[in-house]
Amino acid sequence: MGILFTCTTCLCFGQKNLISYEDLKYLLHNNLQEDDNFLAAKGYKAEIKNDKTKTREYNMQLQGNTHVTLTIRADGKKQYMEIETDDVTQYNLINNSISQYLNKEGSIGDVQTYWVKNLCNIYITVTDTKPYNPLKKDYVMQIVPDKHVTTYD
DSSP: OHHHHHHHHHHHHHHTTSOOHHHHHHHHHBOHHHHHHHHHHHTOEEEEEETTTTEEEEEEEETTTEEEEEEEEEETTEEEEEEEESOHHHHHHHHHHHGGGEEEEEEETTEEEEEETTTEEEEEEEEEOSSOOTTOEEEEEEEEEOTTOOOBO
C-alpha cells in the first residue's frame, strides 16, 4: 500500500509542471500577464517577452534531459499557443486530459488533429529527434482557440 501511495505521489508531483487540459483552458481565457504569473507558479522560465509582437516564450527543463517550450501569442482577444517538447509524458498528458472533451479527432498526413469541445483545435506533429534516438520523439502541439474563446482582461 505504501509503495502505491509513493508511486502515485511521485507521478502527480512529476506532472504538476506539465500542461494539461485545465491549464490550456486557463491560458486561453486569460491575458498574457495572468499567463506569466500562472506559468511562473508552475516553474516555467520566461525566455522571451516581446510586448510589441505580444509574444511570450517559456521553457522548463525536466528530468531525463527533456524539456517543454511553450510559446503564446496574443492576437486581439485570442491567444494562440505552441508546445514543443521531447517529453512523452507531456504528450500523453495532453492526449489523456482532452480525451473526455473531444468532439472529433483525425489526421491530415502526419498531423494528428483534435477538436476539443468549446475550447480549441490541437494539431500535433511527431517527428524523430535529431540526433536520432529511438527512445525519444519531438512533439509539436499547435493550439488554436475556438472562435468563441476569448481572453478576459
